[in-house]
């Protein structure tokens with residue numbers, strides 16, 4: 001890591017200690033919204049801790065934490081309007097939840113219930129994509145459709161630095177450039193793609209500079225600074241919907257941050273990275289930075305933080321209860337693969353039915 005994130009980014013508003021940098025402009029957000037942003041980031045953290053604990057107790061499957069990513073996820077989602085779309089991967093639940101996805105959907109997904117991917121009608125979020133970069137061309141397609149229909153809607157797609165080495169990344173961004181689609185591609189450069197470090201991912205200095213090859217703007221922002229991410233996202237959204245004559249609609253936003261936790265609950269990062277590096281980045285933690293900013297403005301105190309924490313705990317517990325009350329039905333696995341079931345999927349469904357009848361669920365689950 002370089003001396004300061006600042007020297008590596010185009011946009012940073014809060015310094016490491018939460019003070020506003022001398023040449024920075026704080027976004028024009030009212031006091032309540034700023035506190036809400038902080039509360040939502042704290043919700044992400046509480047949710048993350050609970051989700052990891054559920055996995056450890058055998059009550060949920062493998063989970064990918066967003067520890068260190070809260071500033072990017074919440075900061076960017078706060079800049080969106082209800083009609084905007086989010087096309088997510090497995091580490092951006094802080095953004096999808098801020099955009100209206102119920103917390104229990106995330107838990108149900110990781111518990112293996114199909115209902116986790118059933119998104120409420122009025123929430124413009126696509127189901128989680130686990131396959132790296134697969135969702136990027138979909139995001140371009142959705143944005144292109146919005147443009148053709150004349151909708152006031154931008155499409156935001158989140159992914160990691162590892163995704164930029166996949167063909168789908170290049171195809172999705174190239175098409176977005178050619179068709180001039182209202183896309184925001186948010187690459188969370190968290191320094192690691194499981195055990196592959198950033199310098200093994202690309203020979204380029206930054207991810208943002210790759211946008212030039214597709215004919216649109218790329219920008220690198222301090223991803224652990226929610227105010228900076230908010231500003232950049234808001235400006236990119238404005239351009240996506242109403243560009244000046246010389247502007248292209250899409251933007252590639254690289255948020256420079258760090259995956260403080262493990263890749264997921266099956267990963268042991270001590271096998272490939274040192275604790276020193278983690279501690280160095282932990283100093284940029286977005287939560288204390290925003291907290292200091294708010295305290296110094298007189299918008300937050302211990303009492304308010306306790307109240308936020310209490311509300312968040314209740315919300316997380318309600319989500320756990322809702323998710324654990326779901327009774328899984330294996331039949332659902334086959335229902336939403338295609339809009340109309342194919343012969344192949346029907347055969348697989350019938351095969352599972354026969355096995356269940358012959359052996360019973362108890363015995364099938366044993367091996």
Ligand SMILES: Cc1ncc(C[n+]2csc(CCOP(=O)(O)OP(=O)(O)O)c2C)c(N)n1
Nearest residue numbers: 091130131132160161162163190192193194
């Ligand atoms: C097409 C594909 N190849 C490989 C994998 C296995 N895999 C899961 S996560 C991951 C690393 C992804 O890193 P990055 O895109 O930087 O996202 P991060 O997890 O760091 O947020 C890989 C290779 C996969 N899910 N999909």
